[in-house]
Amino acid sequence: xxxxxxxxxxxxxxxxxxxxxxxxxxxxxxxxxxxxxxxxxxxxxxxxxxxxxxxxxxxxxxxxxxxxxxxxxxxxxxxxxxxxxxxxxxxxxxxxxxxxxxxxxxxxxxxxxxxxxxxxxxxxxxxxxxxxxxxxxxxxxxxxxxxxxxxxxxxxxxxxxxxxxxxxxxxxxxxxxxxxxxxxxxxxxxxxxxxxxxxxxxxxxxxxxxxxxxxxxxxxxxxxxxxxxxxxxxxxxxxxxxxxxxxxxxxxxxxxxxxxxxxxxxxxxxxxxxxxxxxxxxxxxxxxxxxxxxxxxxxxxxxxxxxxxxxxxxxxxxxxx
Ligand SMILES: [Zn+2]
Numbered sequence: 001x002x003x004x005x006x007x008x009x010x011x012x013x014x015x016x017x018x019x020x021x022x023x024x025x026x027x028x029x030x031x032x033x034x035x036x037x038x039x040x041x042x043x044x045x046x047x048x049x050x051x052x053x054x055x056x057x058x059x060x061x062x063x064x065x066x067x068x069x070x071x072x073x074x075x076x077x078x079x080x081x082x083x084x085x086x087x088x089x090x091x092x093x094x095x096x097x098x099x100x101x102x103x104x105x106x107x108x109x110x111x112x113x114x115x116x117x118x119x120x121x122x123x124x125x126x127x128x129x130x131x132x133x134x135x136x137x138x139x140x141x142x143x144x145x146x147x148x149x150x151x152x153x154x155x156x157x158x159x160x161x162x163x164x165x166x167x168x169x170x171x172x173x174x175x176x177x178x179x180x181x182x183x184x185x186x187x188x189x190x191x192x193x194x195x196x197x198x199x200x201x202x203x204x205x206x207x208x209x210x211x212x213x214x215x216x217x218x219x220x221x222x223x224x225x226x227x228x229x230x231x232x233x234x235x236x237x238x239x240x241x242x243x244x245x246x247x248x249x250x251x252x253x254x255x256x257x258x259x260x261x262x263x264x265x266x267x268x269x270x271x272x273x274x275x276x277x278x279x280x281x282x283x284x285x286x287x288x289x290x291x292x293x294x295x296x297x298x299x300x301x302x303x304x305x306x307x308x309x310x311x312x313x314x315x316x317x318x319x320x321x
Contacts, residue, residue: 041187041213041289044097045281047090048254049113049195049217052097053105056156056184060130061101062192062215063113066090066121072111076224076257083256085112091284104129105149107194108165108177109138109316112255119144132160132178134308138316149180150303156184159300161205163196166229171197174229175315176308181209181300188212188245188289189297195221195251197228198235206242209298213289214243217251218265218280219258230258233268240274248279248287 042054049063069089074082104127106114122129122144130149131139139146150158159181165174179194179202191211196202206214216239221230230251231239240247252262262280269275279287 041190041291042286043213043215043248043281043289044286045248045250045283046094046097047088047283048086049107049251051215051250052101053190055182055187055190056154058154058156059100059102061098061104061127063107064098064104064118064121065112065115066098066117067115072115074256075112075221081256085256086254087256088254088283091282093284101125101127103127105180105192106131106135106139106146107163107179107192108175109135110175110195113195130154132162132176132306133303134176134306134312135178137308138312148303149178150300156182156187157300158182158303159209160303161191161193162201162304162306163194164199164201165195165197167197167227170223170226170229172311173315176306176312179205181205181211183297183300186291188291190215193217193239195230198231198239202239203242206239206244209300210244212245212291212295212297214239214245214247216247216249218249218260219251219253219255220260221251221255221258223257233260236265237268237272237274240269240272240278243277246277246279246289248281250281252280254283 044052046052048065050065051062053060053062067086069086070084072085074084076082104122106129119142129139129144129146131146133148136146136148150160161179161181163177163179164171165177177194177196179192181191183189189211191209191214193202193216195217217230218236219230220228220233222228249265252260265280269278281287
């Protein structure tokens with residue numbers, strides 16, 4: 001699997017070179033036609049955890065947060081400046097990316113992953129929303145066309161990898177989170193971790209599934225109380241060391257309780273000697289990956305068929321989701 005960047009000479013990659021020229025400025029990528037290229041996976045970072053993923057003929061919108069800046073309250077509770085969210089605008093061209101979405105994938109129901117404008121927009125488009133078996137019933141109650149990912153309705157294969165959004169009681173109160181491992185014969189294998197800390201489940205998933213590409217949240221979110229509720233700085237380094245291929249970091253510089261900056265993260269990864277496998281896209285930036293035709297992705301296993309229990313019920317009430 002190779003990462004085709006704006007920096008790597010496109011001549012190395014055959015007949016699709018003109019479309020993925022290294023001369024192309026980042027935002028011109030929005031004028032590219034929808035995904036119709038086999039063996040090419042395109043990840044366009046939109047904002048926070050919101051990504052358009054071109055995968056196996058689907059244009060999957062991951063974790064849509066559509067709100068304009070400052071319409072949601074701050075998430076940071078103690079220590080440090082609390083600011084209203086989101087902190088930033090959507091990038092130029094975002095509407096065109098949203099318009100291309102054929103389905104939505106949701107890792108969990110927090111408002112920085114699915115906000116009210118997104119719920120309205122998904123309904124207005126009549127899009128299928130893929131989610132875990134824990135979240136799907138609550139999403140259906142909201143009138144969304146939510147389906148459990150992994151039920152075999154897609155052209156791609158998938159496995160839900162449960163995440164843990166913090167440590168101890170805070171992590172439990174943050175509610176259930178799903179990570180997703182996706183494979184398709186034409187694509188690099190992909191693991192979207194969702195909002196999680198580096199649990200044994202996540203480590204074992206990386207070791208067992210050997211994903212070509214990992215997308216992970218790197219904001220080192222913290223309420224100003226207790227441990228981080230996303231991968232800590234040390235865990236981000238450990239995650240990259242565990243991952244066999246590229247790691248795309250997002251969930252950065254958009255929400256007030258995420259102190260990590262792209263610049264600091266880049267310096268950290270370079271200092272750890274693992275920077276060449278780390279991608280930290282700006283909002284609006286497109287990353288393109290090519291599958292190694294000789295590599296065979298690890299087959300996903302059956303997803304846990306967990307039903308929404310007390311944790312889901314309580315945290316949905318608590319978070320108003
Ligand atoms: Zn989040």
